[in-house]
Amino acid sequence: MRKSPKKVVVVGSGPVGMEVARQLTERGESVKMVDDINADVEEARTRGFAVEQINLQDDDALKRVGIGGGVDILFALLDNDASNVFLLISARAIAPDLLIVSISGVRDTIVRLYAAGATKVIDPYRISGYKVYEHMNRSLIAETMDRTVFGRVDLDIAEIHIQEDSYIHGKYLDELSLNERYNLIVLGVVDREYGDNLIFATDPRRHKLDGGDILVVIGPEEAFAQFEHDLHAGLDIPGDEDA
Amino acid sequence: MSIPDFVIQTAYELEESEGYQRKKKAVYDLLENPHSRIRPYFDVFMMLMVISSVFVLLFSVKHHLGAWADWFENTVLVFFILEYLGRLWVYDDVHKIVLEEYEKSELINERFRLSKVFRAVMRSKWRYISSPMAIIDLLAIVPSYRALRILRLFLLFRLFKVFRYAQSMQQFGSILREKRVELITLLGFLTFVLLVASSAIYMFESPQAGGHVEGFFESIYWALVTISTVGYGDITPHTIEGRLVTMVLIVSGLGVISFFTSIIVSAFQEKMGEVRDRRVAMLLEKERGYTVVCGFGRVGQVVAEYLARDKLPFVVIECDEEAVQLARREGYLVVQGKAERIGLLRTLGVGRSAGKVLCLTGDDVINVFVTLSARQLDENVEIISRANHHQTLKKLMLAGANHALEPFKIVGLIAGEYVGQPVAFEAIHDIVMGENDITLESIKVPAGSWMDGKTIGELLLEDMRLILFGVITSPDRRSDHVRSHFDLESLRFQFNPGADFVLLGDDMLLVFGHKYSVLHIRQKLKAKRA
Numbered sequence: 136m137r138k139s140p141k142k143v144v145v146v147g148s149g150p151v152g153m154e155v156a157r158q159l160t161e162r163g164e165s166v167k168m169v170d171d172i173n174a175d176v177e178e179a180r181t182r183g184f185a186v187e188q189i190n191l192q193d194d195d196a197l198k199r200v201g202i203g204g205g206v207d208i209l210f211a212l213l214d215n216d217a218s219n220v221f222l223l224i225s226a227r228a229i230a231p232d233l234l235i236v237s238i239s240g241v242r243d244t245i246v247r248l249y250a251a252g253a254t255k256v257i258d259p260y261r262i263s264g265y266k267v268y269e270h271m272n273r274s275l276i277a278e279t280m281d282r283t284v285f286g287r288v289d290l291d292i293a294e295i296h297i298q299e300d301s302y303i304h305g306k307y308l309d310e311l312s313l314n315e316r317y318n319l320i321v322l323g324v325v326d327r328e329y330g331d332n333l334i335f336a337t338d339p340r341r342h343k344l345d346g347g348d349i350l351v352v353i354g355p356e357e358a359f360a361q362f363e364h365d366l367h368a369g370l371d372i373p374g375d376e377d378a
Numbered sequence: 379m380s381i382p383d384f385v386i387q388t389a390y391e392l393e394e395s396e397g398y399q400r401k402k403k404a405v406y407d408l409l410e411n412p413h414s415r416i417r418p419y420f421d422v423f424m425m426l427m428v429i430s431s432v433f434v435l436l437f438s439v440k441h442h443l444g445a446w447a448d449w450f451e452n453t454v455l456v457f458f459i460l461e462y463l464g465r466l467w468v469y470d471d472v473h474k475i476v477l478e479e480y481e482k483s484e485l486i487n488e489r490f491r492l493s494k495v496f497r498a499v500m501r502s503k504w505r506y507i508s509s510p511m512a513i514i515d516l517l518a519i520v521p522s523y524r525a526l527r528i529l530r531l532f533l534l535f536r537l538f539k540v541f542r543y544a545q546s547m548q549q550f551g552s553i554l555r556e557k558r559v560e561l562i563t564l565l566g567f568l569t570f571v572l573l574v575a576s577s578a579i580y581m582f583e584s585p586q587a588g589g590h591v592e593g594f595f596e597s598i599y600w601a602l603v604t605i606s607t608v609g610y611g612d613i614t615p616h617t618i619e620g621r622l623v624t625m626v627l628i629v630s631g632l633g634v635i636s637f638f639t640s641i642i643v644s645a646f647q648e649k650m651g652e653v654r655d656r657r658v659a660m661l662l663e664k665e666r667g668y669t670v671v672c673g674f675g676r677v678g679q680v681v682a683e684y685l686a687r688d689k690l691p692f693v694v695i696e697c698d699e700e701a702v703q704l705a706r707r708e709g710y711l712v713v714q715g716k717a718e719r720i721g722l723l724r725t726l727g728v729g730r731s732a733g734k735v736l737c738l739t740g741d742d743v744i745n746v747f748v749t750l751s752a753r754q755l756d757e758n759v760e761i762i763s764r765a766n767h768h769q770t771l772k773k774l775m776l777a778g779a780n781h782a783l784e785p786f787k788i789v790g791l792i793a794g795e796y797v798g799q800p801v802a803f804e805a806i807h808d809i810v811m812g813e814n815d816i817t818l819e820s821i822k823v824p825a826g827s828w829m830d831g832k833t834i835g836e837l838l839l840e841d842m843r844l845i846l847f848g849v850i851t852s853p854d855r856r857s858d859h860v861r862s863h864f865d866l867e868s869l870r871f872q873f874n875p876g877a878d879f880v881l882l883g884d885d886m887l888l889v890f891g892h893k894y895s896v897l898h899i900r901q902k903l904k905a906k907r908a
Contacts, residue, residue: 264680
């Protein structure tokens with residue numbers, strides 16, 4: 136399943152920046168950490184992160200770290216919303232098609248960050264706060280999620296791209312019964328017949344899977360491996376054709 | 379048995395007697411313990427008694443009240459006396475003083491002398507008797523014995539007793555007490571000016587010199603009326619010298635007044651925060667199991683927002699002025715101060731009635747420290763702490779946190795997901811945030827309900843538009859229909875159990891679904907049971 140590593144630039148060396156850089160490195164992506172000249176990056180450096188300091192307001196410096204040339208994704212994780220917006224606008228001007236993920240400090244900035252050209256905005260403080268709240272009031276669910284999906288162990292959420300030539304092409308989602316067969320739970324589907332958005336599996340419509348559709352599935356790693364294997368083997372599943 | 383021996387023996391008996399200690403504790407709770415539940419009721423009762431007795435006194439000035447007024451007065455008096463004796467009793471432990479003296483004399487091999495003990499006891503009790511509040515209490519009792527008119531006036535001292543029972547009044551008193559150096563300086567200055575001015579006016583305005591001041595008492599009265607800028611004008615200077623004195627007195631009076639005002643104002647301003655904090659603490663006294671949120675940074679703000687949405691009681695501790703203002707604007711209970719101060723945590727009820735402590739500051743050092751302090755104050759309080767770096771996680775658990783969260787790790791995970799699998803990212807983000815109305819919810823299977831004993835397949839969850847994520851069961855449940863399970867702290871999570879998995883009472887279903895679907899199945903569970 137592993138594709139070639141993506142080239143990622145993480146701007147910002149605060150706690151969020153460090154965490155994102157750490158996890159991406161663990162996943163095997165090629166990560167470059169960058170922060171502003173004036174920024175205090177000592178903390179990150181003592182923790183073993185190689186942070187390059189450049190002038191973020193200088194377009195040439197941005198180009199030098201690869202924006203507009205070779206970088207797949209830019210993470211704008213500066214602590215200051217205004218700096219993030221400025222960085223986003225600069226980067227968008229250089230590379231119109233770049234994927235840019237940013238964080239917002241206050242809720243109101245989310246709109247502005249999108250306007251400045253972010254592909255996706257994450258609100259880390261809201262996520263953190265909700266997590267704390269969840270631990271207080273729905274501790275069982277929080278514990279389960281932490282031990283399964285967010286933990287080191289088995290359960291993964293992954294997306295499966297359906298190829299034209301795979302055996303599930305043309306099948307209906309409900310006749311696959313992936314949970315029985317592979318121990319995989321389908322969370323949602325991107326059905327190109329209904330647009331490019333993720334539709335949760337609770338949706339009442341029946342979904343016919345075609346090439347280009349994407350399934351979002353949760354399950355143990357070995358189940359994924361099995362499923363992937365069967366997909367490529369082009370194994371036909373008996374008994375379901377006329378369902 | 380000699381008298382000293384008897385005293386020592388009694389002291390030892392009292393020290394060991396549980397009943398005695400219990401009784402004393404009950405009286406202490408009633409009269410003095412600021413955290414006891416019964417004390418507020420007692421305070422209100424006594425306040426009513428004071429006010430009604432003074433009211434009866436005022437009414438009796440012009441009306442004849444008959445026997446019941448005397449009867450009422452006596453009842454009030456009995457209460458006051460009992461209260462006075464009770465407070466005198468719980469102020470200290472006589473038997474402890476006796477034992478201390480006895481053990482001391484044993485240690486230095488000296489004869490145990492009753493007179494010395496008696497003096498020590500008296501000293502200790504005298505400390506109570508001579509305290510302002512005790513004097514007021516006594517003054518509220520004593521005048522009733524005498525029919526003297528001037529002593530009747532002292533009955534009004536009972537009103538001062540109200541101080542004892544009203545906390546805000548006590549705060550006022552403590553503010554004045556704190557400024558006593560300034561106030562005494564002012565009083566000294568005032569006395570000096572009054573003495574000089576009244577002597578001068580007594581000399582210059584005597585009837586012999588053509589004035590109207592008859593005696594020294596009148597001159598003091600005049601000086602005070604003038605210096606306070608009240609100026610009734612019933613006594614006025616008529617001589618040139620007298621008027622000169624008056625002018626000087628008026629000018630210095632302005633100084634005295636402004637000095638006095640500024641002392642009081644500044645004292646109140648200094649105390650304003652404390653008064654506010656105490657109000658917060660008082661409001662919290664009524665609650666049980668509330669949450670103490672340490673740190674009102676961006677994470678703290680979000681948590682507070684969720685707590686407020688669910689109408690859960692909480693109090694915020696934050697030292698940054700701007701953040702405190704923000705919390706106040708939102709209408710949250712907030713105390714400005716450092717959460718590291720163990721005294722502050724204690725004031726806010728950690729160790730008594732606080733149910734949860736959240737350490738959410740952006741500084742891991744502070745979070746660890748606060749976690750440790752809170753754990754020391756209370757073994758049972760639930761502590762959730764934030765770790766800004768993954769290395770802190772273990773330290774927080776060591777310090778005594780029940781849960782240590784690494785909030786940015788989840789952010790990192792979500793962000794990392796975006797790099798490889800942008801669609802899955804969307805799903806995770808929505809589930810984590812509970813947005814888009816799709817949530818992961820738990821549904822408990824009540825023992826004996828229609829779900830109890832059914833298989834998963836029989837529930838027909840798909841028809842309710844719910845996706846089963848798994849079932850949380852007791853940790854020892856095994857089933858052939860489960861291919862992967864995960865052990866939680868004390869329970870077991872069975873991932874994707876097959877259609878033949880049998881549910882038992884107290885199991886918990888974890889389902890993904892629209893919140894209305896979840897609501898629907900919960901309702902159904904309730905309705906069937908009723």
